[in-house]
Amino acid sequence: MANVTEIDQSEFQIRGSVQLRRDRCATTTADQRLLDRHDDTQWLHTDPWRVLRIQGEFVEGFDALAEIPKAVTVFGSARTDPGSPEYRLGRELGTALVQAGYAVITGGGPGAMEAVNRGASESGGYSIGLGIELPFEQRLNEWVDLGINFRYFFVRKTMFVKYAQAFVCLPGGFGTLDELFEALTLVQTHKVTKFPIILLGVDYWSGLIDWIRDTVLPGAKIDESDLALLHCIDSVAEAVELITASAK
Template sequence: MTQQDEEVPGERYPENPPEKHRGPVVLRRGRRSEPTTTDQRLLDSRGPSDWVHTDPWRVLRIQAEFVEGFGALAEVPRAVTVFGSARTKRDHPEYELGRKIGAALAAAGFATITGGGPGAMEAVNRGASEAGGFSIGLGIELPFEQGLNPWVDLGVNFRYFFARKTMFIKYSQAFICLPGGFGTLDELFEALTLVQTKKVTKFPVVLFGREYWGGLYDWIAGTLMKEGKISEKDLDLLHVTDDIDDAVNVVLEAYQAWEDTH
């Protein structure tokens, strides 16, 4: 017995108290007095509906989202996810840029995945669809009305961001980030973290727009790498460009390298 395991004078470990089993859950002491069983609560439709908001029920909803997402996207061909701001107006140059990127990816044989919303996402879906490509939108339930844009050929709506993020990563061979806000930054750094920690491999991340992304890239290189928080190899995970052909070539080269190892 170690010093940590020694019994404190005057204290004794309690004997096993009476218990009640609820599936894998063990209830002891006052928790045993629950008046109904799981089956009864499931089959009895009377009473309040608060149970649909409990954490165990949410687990089933989460599971259902993964099942639905995997089922809908299982046969998607090679694809690239493109992020960008939902606030981009249709008359903004970035909207036309998104259309061209969607079309270029379609021409290169890639399905295009976006968050399915308006703005830059709509532009990319539109460009892919107009070029005869496969246009996919993965929407998210938000406090304000949004919905999937009309250029989505295959759409899946999610309640939970983390389930949606899994689909972006699992069914994409690369990320291209158009100018965007917090949502785009969130996906950008999550992707970089997964590649850095080798959770996913051969996954290029392209920042499109030197003027927009240049300051962030300079901060990553001049502060994070300089201070030793990331390595030079980590910085190489990012590719900044203003050229659509260059962006598509980065994706193609990474995909070819991935194919060569599989």
């Protein structure tokens, strides 16, 4: 399947289920309008109604994902180059997860997310993408079989966790780190159980692991058992083995 032609992001925008182009594109996102500081009281009249939109996003997500098979959520950078080893690793992971009987869930964007969706789709598996309204890097990639676009990060995050049996993090930036530490917090506080968290790519992730082990742990900010929640490996086969073992 050929790559989708790149579209000038200034002329293309997704707002929930709505697609906008050219001068119809908004200059702000729903999350920004919700979270930004307000200097007047107009928000008192708009925020209660915004709750209904948030509720609608939860309902739409639950309805679309309720009957998907067991799945694994994979995160990684939208900026991963299609010709890079990290992209190939993502495709390999998507293929291996499908062969092990899992659907894959990603953020639905380009880069590492596209790689995982592509590996799953090419292998005949269920490839799911949960997009987000952003001023950039927001279009669902062409390898997504089931795609949902969200306005609010916290709704999307709920879907990532609720319908997954594990998290795998490929090399990524702030977004990947955000999801990683949210998942760790949920497991640490027993909000979710039997939920392996895997960092795939030892060279990339070892500095973070070293900092947690050498600084955070000695400072008594976490326990040894918390550090053990992270599995930092290079092997896709080992990642799949950890996931399948945790389900037993």
